Amino acid sequence: MKRVVVMLSMKAWKEAELRLKKIVTIDVSHERAISKEKEYWKDILKRIMSVVKTLAICNLALRGGNEKIDDCNNVNFLRIIKMITEFDPIMQEHLKRxxxxxxxxxxxxxxxxxxxxxxxxxxxxxxxxxxxxxxxxxxxxxxxxxxxxxxxxxxxxxxxxxxxxxxxxxxxxxxxxxxxxxxxxxxxxxxxxxxxxxxxxxxxxxxxxxxxxxxxxxx
Known part of the structure; x- marks a missing residue:
């Protein structure tokens, strides 16, 4: 009887250990996804700030009457963003999203x-x-x-x-x-x-x- 109880206890502990490992694995996976997303948005913001600074230095307006990114008559900010996507994979992914x-x-x-x-x-x-x-x-x-x-x-x-x-x-x-x-x-x-x-x-x-x-x- 004692042996059966011990075996059941060991089985319960083993199952608990596996569940804990699984939870840890999920947490690690989530942390990696969050970290990857943070880096993604940092890269996007760097490019956007660079465009804004360039327009400010040249005393050019950011906005205008048209804010459609695929329109040839759109505003200066969107024109540059569109141009960057032709060469930059990060901005390509952002525009695709x-x-x-x-x-x-x-x-x-x-x-x-x-x-x-x-x-x-x-x-x-x-x-x-x-x-x-x-x-x-x-x-x-x-x-x-x-x-x-x-x-x-x-x-x-x-x-x-x-x-x-x-x-x-x-x-x-x-x-x-x-x-x-x-x-x-x-x-x-x-x-x-x-x-x-x-x-x-x-x-x-x-x-x-x-x-x-x-x-x-x-x-």
Whole structure:
């Protein structure tokens, strides 16, 4: 009986030892992946900072009216980044990651007629850009969430999976309700703003519009 107990105890300890070794192996693997990802982003930032410094020294603008990397009329920063990718494997990989994400997003975010709203950051000086940015999420939240789920389940890139998980967490009930309200507010303000910026704007009409906007907020 004692012998059986000893053998069972030894077996339990052996199994525990194997489990611990397995956990250690997993931890080491994760640490290596994290370390590799850190070095990757360090290399990317070095190149980006070099481009920014070059443009600053030459007193050239970083941004412009076009921010599509494949457009021949895009901004100076993107032109140089595009040029670097022709010779640099690290930037090639970085551009490929961004392009792949965007293609997945475009495949999911479509209306019935095949057209969707563009997801982009807004410009602080233009109300129209704020409305457009919010509108894209307001009317396409389900499609956006599907694209994020696709990235989480199918991407081999740890950063892409992490980013998709973080963004998906925001697409919950309270966020969606606030998005609907925020879009309605921005849309009303933008309509008034467009009239106020017209060259032939009439002061009486402007006052009437502003009073109407005040009434809207009060209601």
């Amino acid at each position: 961004s392009t792949k994400r965007w293609e997945i997003l475009k495949n999911h975010v479509k209306y019935r007629d095949g057209k969707g709203l563009t997801l982009k950051s807004w410009l602080e000086t233009r109300w129209q850009s704020r409305v457009s940015s919010v509108k894209a999420i307001r009317f396409q939240a389900p499609q956006i969430k599907n694209s994020l789920i696709h990235l989480m389940e199918n991407s081999d890139d740890a950063t892409t999976v992490s980013d998709a998980q973080s963004l998906a967490k925001y697409l919950k009930f309270d966020f969606l309700v606030s998005m609907v309200i925020w879009y309605e507010i921005l849309n009303k303000v933008n309509k008034v703003s467009e009239v106020l910026w017209k060259k032939d704007m009439n002061i009486d009409d402007a006052i009437s519009l502003l009073n109407g906007l005040i009434t809207y907020f009060e209601e």
